[in-house]
Amino acid sequence: MKTATVKQIKDELKHNSQEELMSLCLRLSRFKKENKELLTYLLFEAHDEASYIENVKQEIDLQFESINTDSYFYIKKSVRKILRLIKKYSRYSLKKETEVELLLYFCEKLKNFRPSIKNNITLTNIFDRQIASIKKIISGLHEDLQYDYTVTLEALDA
Template identity: 35%
Template structure:
């Protein structure tokens, strides 16, 4: 059985009464945690996205405080953290918030001191986030581009001081 097109689903949903629509939403939320989290965001945080970003930043802070000492397990924990961060970015659907969270992640990464390691997968996580930020900045309005470019340049300067062999070609 093939899934119908989104346009067809939209038309059918518009014809349903509110009670039935609410029941369908609850059924969706019951079966998958991600659906429940998205519904939570849409109902309670959609108008207060700044508060939601702060909550996600607190989650990132907690994850970085609990990082293990082993490079291998640290990489696994950070991959999970990035997966969770990406899920919340997908909920918000806003490039500015994506940049905020990406920059916050990179700052936490650099402040923990794990950037001094020679473990390539761990450093690759940082470089991928920097590359993501680098590609997002040109997609913003010009006034926001200037502000975020300054933050990005400060991040790059910090990376260069901690990683002697870093060059901009690593993230382009």
């Protein structure tokens, strides 16, 4: 089966009634957890980005608390998992400010994590890559936001 392009899907959806669209969305939500999460964001959380960010930060806190600190191997696996979650939640939002805030929060949690990430090259590299990623995203934001985020980033990177 050949997959249709986004434009073809968009044109076809224009011809459907509201009930048909609703049934398509509900059917789509049954197939993948990410589809359901995206619909949840769009329907319930997109109107209040600040509370969405806070909810994601709470999820990040829970993930950091559950990290197995017996070895750096387990810490690295868990940190990568947390980073994947952040990227996924940022994709739902499509707002660069949200992505910057979540990545800054992640870096802050990682920097303050015990045992220290400075004892492991891989974790230090993950931290450095995220700082570089934040700088790149910040450069595309409004000047006022650039200043605010840069001040926060410098305090974190020091």
